[in-house]
Amino acid sequence: xxxxxxxxxxxxxxxxxxxxxxxxxxxxxxxxxxxxxxxxxxxxxxxxxxxxxxxxxxxxxxxxxxxxxxxxxxxxxxxxxxxxxxxxxxxxxxxxxxxxxxxxxxxxxxxxxxxxxxxxxxxxxxxxxxxxxxxxxxxxxxxxxxxxxxxxxxxxxxxxxxxxxxxxxxxxxxxxxxxxxxxxxxxxxxxxxxxxxxxxxxxxxxxxxxxxxxxxxxxxxxxxxxxxxxxxxxxxxxxxxxxxxxxxxxxxxxxxxxxxxxxxxxxxxxxxxxxxxxxxxxxxxxxxxxxxxxxxxxxxxxxxxxxxxxxxxxxx
Amino acid sequence: xxxxxxxxxxxxxxxxxxxxxxxxxxxxxxxxxxxxxxxxxxxxxxxxxxxxxxxxxxxxxxxxxxxxxxxxxxxxxxxxxxxxxxxxxxxxxxxxxxxxxxxxxxxxxxxxxxxxxxxxxxxxxxxxxxxxxxxxxxxxxxxxxxxxxxxxxxxxxxxxxxxxxxxxxxxxxxxxxxxxxxxxxxxxxxxxxxxxxxxxxxxxxxxxxxxxxxxxxxxxxxxxxxxxxxxxxxxxxxxxx
Numbered sequence: 001x002x003x004x005x006x007x008x009x010x011x012x013x014x015x016x017x018x019x020x021x022x023x024x025x026x027x028x029x030x031x032x033x034x035x036x037x038x039x040x041x042x043x044x045x046x047x048x049x050x051x052x053x054x055x056x057x058x059x060x061x062x063x064x065x066x067x068x069x070x071x072x073x074x075x076x077x078x079x080x081x082x083x084x085x086x087x088x089x090x091x092x093x094x095x096x097x098x099x100x101x102x103x104x105x106x107x108x109x110x111x112x113x114x115x116x117x118x119x120x121x122x123x124x125x126x127x128x129x130x131x132x133x134x135x136x137x138x139x140x141x142x143x144x145x146x147x148x149x150x151x152x153x154x155x156x157x158x159x160x161x162x163x164x165x166x167x168x169x170x171x172x173x174x175x176x177x178x179x180x181x182x183x184x185x186x187x188x189x190x191x192x193x194x195x196x197x198x199x200x201x202x203x204x205x206x207x208x209x210x211x212x213x214x215x216x217x218x219x220x221x222x223x224x225x226x227x228x229x230x231x232x233x234x235x236x237x238x239x240x241x242x243x244x245x246x247x248x249x250x251x252x253x254x255x256x257x258x259x260x261x262x263x264x265x266x267x268x269x270x271x272x273x274x275x276x277x278x279x280x281x282x283x284x285x286x287x288x289x290x291x292x293x294x295x296x297x298x299x300x301x302x303x304x305x306x307x308x309x310x311x312x313x314x315x316x
Numbered sequence: 317x318x319x320x321x322x323x324x325x326x327x328x329x330x331x332x333x334x335x336x337x338x339x340x341x342x343x344x345x346x347x348x349x350x351x352x353x354x355x356x357x358x359x360x361x362x363x364x365x366x367x368x369x370x371x372x373x374x375x376x377x378x379x380x381x382x383x384x385x386x387x388x389x390x391x392x393x394x395x396x397x398x399x400x401x402x403x404x405x406x407x408x409x410x411x412x413x414x415x416x417x418x419x420x421x422x423x424x425x426x427x428x429x430x431x432x433x434x435x436x437x438x439x440x441x442x443x444x445x446x447x448x449x450x451x452x453x454x455x456x457x458x459x460x461x462x463x464x465x466x467x468x469x470x471x472x473x474x475x476x477x478x479x480x481x482x483x484x485x486x487x488x489x490x491x492x493x494x495x496x497x498x499x500x501x502x503x504x505x506x507x508x509x510x511x512x513x514x515x516x517x518x519x520x521x522x523x524x525x526x527x528x529x530x531x532x533x534x535x536x537x538x539x540x541x542x543x544x545x546x547x548x549x550x551x552x553x554x555x556x557x
Binding site (some may be wrong): 186 | 367387388389390393398400404405406407408413414416417418421422423463466
């Protein structure tokens, strides 16, 4: 049991890296990228290409691919995504859905349909483990993945909180027009956010390929996991995505101890449970909440500014 | 010295032309008051000057440079800053961050965080407060400070006192009078309170249905003429085709 819990928490690190980019795109650019999972797989294939064809070491390959993915995100935002946003809420979904199909079939054409893995190239890291007290064994790769996730999220949080770019990103996500009136080029901020998001997808894909087998059509499944982590953790919150990823990872890990199919089933069930709970709470709140059924004088209504402050404190 | 020169500006929303052939100019250190009823085109004029609304025709020249086709952010870096209607603060960021955002991305110049807090003393105790929880007067002061942080040559203030308590308005105008006294920034101010607008402005324009109905120094024009222009009483000969 404890073993499943630890495995699940560590798996959550991978989901957090994947989901952070999705959450950033949605929070800052108000853009839902349905090709996010395919970008992860693309990143994985690029790392594999750098290792197998160019002969780079795996970690060097990851370090080289992340900036390439960032540049790809920047270019796509500048040439494609920004235009689709002007066309209403449906167009970005259709465009990225189509882009996902292009990426999947493009990778199929370039790299073939064989399942591949980076596991062969990282030596004994794929099975090496550390012995902890109380007879607990943790795999080194999951621990490294989790540590990278926490480091990436913490540095992203530092950038958002204390840097000029981070303030510009937060201002643009809060009110794009007011940000323009402060001299911020909102389109440049959106391009920066897209670059970070796609780079994070590529990084997540590299870790996926180290731990598991990938094929060109593996992206949509990863997208679903990323969405689930974002929804469980709350949209627009970096640490929320980590918590969401951990909850998802733990659920899957416990599900897998029950049966082989339980891995997917338990994850989806927890996601639907959280979603249902949220909807129920929102619904009952709109009817006055549980206090409404009690024969008591109702508490004074909170003012709008107090509510705003509460949510903003929750986000920061 | 003319800081902002607007010539024959036209702007509209679809079929509705909200700003019709407006020409105006403001000199450095001068305060131009814009008076007009709701729907007269004041806010659309301001949004067109700041660039968030496109101009259908006409030119906007800032300090000798044509900025008509620039994006809002490029206009800010050129030296036009607007305090928009409704303040539009970043409500989940602190006062300090709201000011810094504008200082980091606006035009380079003499205004600093310390300078703005000195000019708007009411901000001093609020720097680390999230702006979502501030009162209307405090928010307006932050919005003005945020605009100043971008070192504007021309400061556009839309609906300065709308929704504020009399005490807050008094405090705000004390601070604005201090700014005016520095004499380096041109200000264009929309103010619904006629007495306030006449007292604070060096010159006023009165807008009616998108046009400038009356322009001049408030004391020379007199309250009667301005009131008549406000309600369109002086323009009964205008025919509507």
